[in-house]
Each structure stands twice: as C-alpha cells, then as structure tokens.
Amino acid sequence: MSTVLSRLTPEQRAAVVLVSLKPEQAKPLAEQLGLPAMRRIRGALQDMPFVSQEEVLAAFAEFITQLMTWRTGLRGGERESLDLLTKALGETLVEKIRGPNVFVEPPSDVWAEFGQLDPEVVAEYVDKQHGSVAALMLNRLPVDRIPVVLGLMSPENAVEAIAQLSRPNDPAPAAAAVAERMIKTQLLDGAIDPASDPKIIMIGETLGTLPRDLRDAALTRLEQQDEIRAAAIRATLLRIEDLPLRLPTKSVQAVFREVGRDILINGLAAIESAAPEVSAFLLGNIAQRMADQFREDIEALPEMDEGTKDRAIGGLVREILGLSRRGTVTLLPMPEEE
Template sequence: MTSQTGLNQRQKAAVIVRLLLDDDEVAGLDRLDTATQTLLAQEMAGMELIDRNTRDAVITEFCDRLEAVGVTFPGNLDGTLAMLGARLSDDSTDQLRRTAAINGHSDPWVRLCDLPKESLIALANAESVELVALMLSKLPVEAASATFIALPRERARVVAQAMSMTSGVTPAALRRVGLVLLQAAEALPKPAIPTPACDRMGAILNFATADLRDDVLGALDERDMEFADGVRKAIFIFAHIPARIEPREVPKIVRELDQTTLVRALAAPAEADAAAAEFILSNLSQRMADGLREEREALGKPRAKEVDEAMTEVINAIRRLQESNQLTLKLPQDEE
C-alpha cells in the first residue's frame, strides 16, 4: 500500500532507519527477527534518492503515529517474559516456553538445550540414532559430550557414525526433529522430587559434624558404594574451598559475609580448614588480608561451636551464589 508520499510502509521504515543511522541511534535492530531484518535491508538496497519533502512527510507521519500510541506489547513470548520478569513463577515461565515450543511458536532447540542431563541421556538411549546424532550436533559441546559419554559403548559407536550424515539437514527438517524430540522429552516421567537422592543426602551431610558424616558414609559404603560415591561428590564443606572455588571468586564470597563471621571461620584450627582459610586470605587484596589476620589474632581462641557455625555460614553464602548463577563450583578432583 502506498501513501501520499508514494512510499509503502517498508520504504518508510527504511527512511526512518536511514535517518537514525546518521546519528548512530539505531539500537535494537538485532531484536528484530531474521526475516524482518532481511526485508529491511533489501528495501534499503533498492532505494536511492529521497527528496526533502518526502523525507519530512515520512518523519511527520512517524511522529504522529508515535504520539498516538497508548501502550505497546512485545508481540512475542520471549519479549513478554522479559517484560514480566520475576513476576511470574519459574513453573509458569517454564510451562509457557514448553507450550510455545511444542506448538511451533518458538525454537524447540532452545528448550532442548535447557533440558537436564538426565533427560538428554534418556532421549539419547530411547530415540533413533539419526535423531540422537542431530541432537548431539545441536546441543552445546559440554552437554553433548556428557550425553554421548553416558551411552552404552555399542550405541555410542552407531551414533558417532550417524553424525557423518547430519551436515546436509535443512533448517525445516531440523526444526521438525526438534519438535519430535521435545515432545518425547515431555513424555518422560517427571520425578516427584527433582533433586537426585545423592545430592540431597550430600547437602544434608554438609551440616553434620565430621564424625557423624564419616560414620554415615562408612555405613553407605557397606550397603551401596555407588550411592556413597555420589554422596561424597555432593558434599561441600569448608575444607573443600581451595579445590572447588576459583581464586577470582573469593572476593565475591567475602562480600556476602559479615566481618565477625568471616574472622571466626578463618580461625578454624583443623589443618584442612586452616588451609582453606589461607586460600581465602591469599586471594584477597594485601591490605584486606592483613586486616583480617590482625582481627583473627585479636580474637584469640574462639569456641569450637562458633567456628563451626561461621564455616557453615561461609558454605551457605557460596551455595546462595551458586543457586543464583553468580558462581560455579569446580568438579571434585576425581571428576576432572
């Protein structure tokens, strides 16, 4: 449709964008979908000279439309969820994204890449090797590697051979495969308690005394060594800090703690705990570390209960940072 300027709506949009380019103010073009960006670029490529009167008419019409706008909506699910932010529960957000992906309103591979490792492994063992090969080709390398390694040896060989045939797949076919896999993932049984049992037991033992922790692990070794091994990997205590925390993360952890708690934790007398305290101090600024050492000396010998409580609070702070994705624990040494 043309207007009194003789330009259609796409050409008018091209004029506005061209004018904004002169002022380096075209922010947010990357938020347009690929098809819209392509149409805009093609329209601009086919235009040459626009006279001053036409330019002014386009600007006037554009401003009039802006003034007439009462409220705007994103027009897509991702934009809507970004606008609503934390006002929606995680379950509601997840359900909306799943429904949109299954109904073909969003990219199913985004959802598939967010699936937990256990779900990806279940799909890799249940679906045809061709679909699994495509799935591994689309997943992030870390997730694809973890899924592939978990496959039985013979199936892993067949999937590896099938990956040689994935290079010629079309975008449309890849989308259909994604929908099939996503629907299969939705059909997987959902555990009533999503956290693995070994992780839950490990989290509980984090707050147990050392002798109780050793006693429980010894009993688990006798009954179920595999479960006991999983529990050991899930346990994270103060003495594990040097092995599980990146040095650059230490200042972030310290900022989460009050000074008294930190000083008491740094006064832990056990050899492994003292090594963790020194690791913390060595990764702070010299001035801060010296100040904390002076406060520790002035503290004398705190009660064992106070030290234990302080070390527990350090672990709680680390767990809070981990849960909010501000910190990532390194794998235990035997997993690296």
C-alpha cells in the first residue's frame, strides 16, 4: 500500500474510488457489493477525514494498479482477481462481489481531448502517475504522440512506463474508467479557461437579469466556493447600472433601433426609479425628439410594483445581451478597479 494512503482504512479508500466514478460506473459496482458493504462505505464516508488531492490520486492509482493485471475483469471463482481487489478495497467489501465485469468502456471524448492537449501538459501530468497508470494513459494517446510525451517525461518514469507498455495484457475496462475520471477532473476540467467556459458565460448573463438582491447573494455564494470562477462570472455579468461604462454611444442608438418599444418603455420606467443615472444616459444618447416621446410614454405608464420592475429590467438586459451576441451592439469590458 502507498504510504500516502496508510491513514485511510480499506473502506475509506473504496469510498474515495466509488464517489469519484461516474454514476453509470459506480452504480453497478455498488449493486454487486450489496447493502451491508455499502453501509460500511457510508460509515467510512461519515468518518472520513479531509482527503488531500494526493490521497485521491493515490487511491485511484492503487485501484488501477490492481485492475491492470486483469484481462477480462472480475468473474466469480477467479481467486486471483478477488485477491487483487482485496488489496485495494478490503476483504469485507470484496466478499460481496460476484458476477461479470460491471464496468463499461468509458466514452472516447475524454481520451480524444486528452490526446489533443499540448504534449508538455500531458507529459507533466503523466510523469506524476504510478508506472502502470502512466502506461494506461500513454496507451490512449495517438501513436505519434507517445514518443513525444515520453521524451518530455523524466527518464526514470519514462523507462518504467515503457516497461509497462511492453506487457501483453490489455488494461481492464474498470482501470480505464477510473483513469478517465482522473484525466477529466484533474486535467481537462482544470485546463478550461473560466473566461471562455460556456457555463460561466451563461451564468454571468443569467445573473444580470435577476433582481439585485438575489444576484448579489448568488455572487457572494459563488465567491465562497471558487474565487477564480466567481471573478470570471463577474467579468461576463451585465448589470443595468454598468451600462454607462459598457455601452458606447453608437450601441445605445442600436439598442433603441433594434429592441421592441414596449420592452424599452417598461425597462426605462423601471430603471428610472432604480438607477435614474442610467435612464438619463440612455435617453441622453438618442435624438432629443425621440427621447421626449419616450419620456411621455413612460409617464403614462401605471405604477409598477418591485417584481414588475425587476422583470422589466431583466427583459431589457436580455435584449441587450442578445444584440451583443449577434454583434449588433458592442459591450466594453468593465474598467479595472484602482
């Protein structure tokens, strides 16, 4: 056993592996283990100390190392396979395992993305893995990339990986499934630039259409969870009060030309009480006669309650964001705070 994992019980190591697998991979294994074993794993999770990143990877590596020796996975009656799994998960859990291989071949998209990464990034990551784990990952690279990555690894680890690659046994599907999870969570997800992450952009745009109190509460929660992603969300967020800083004069005119009149009138009426300086900015950058007509229409509207105002502002923000996505208007980045 790795010294990194020495403080974790077999049940806790099993818990680390199980909770890190995809649902379609973990569920069949949990069913094979049975209710008593899963209760022990649940207890292990409840008593689990803080598990470092190093320990998570070590648990994966230990599990993969055992599975790498199996050509066809787990089968009832194969004493050697059960002995190997016992070393990784403990005898109590393994005694519940019977039946055919319960894992499925992982989707290929993760490995395709892995193969397209910069060889230096791949080499740095693979160089940190156990020999058999490194070999499994290298084996999933395009053939012409394997020597490039090996050449960038430390000589000692590269030699060990080559020795593992030369073995005739194919990696078990379970080993590939766990390795895929490692690649995705530890390398691919971490390689995404938050500023270009579609989810970040979507959340930022959504928050801009919400009432201010709800938006600020959500941002506070996001900052507690992940400051980097929260900063990226703030950068994509369009708040109605920021329009004077982000919307050039020509784009103001495009907004009045492209957005429906009802949306503009209701939005401007709501802004007038929430952020009068924004209303003045928008109306001050269109023709005087048009601005006067809008003011007359706004004054003729009945009084809005707060919910109606929030929806009206959100509707106007959505329209502006839509124009920005289509390239009809330009949104400037927020100036950096001094």
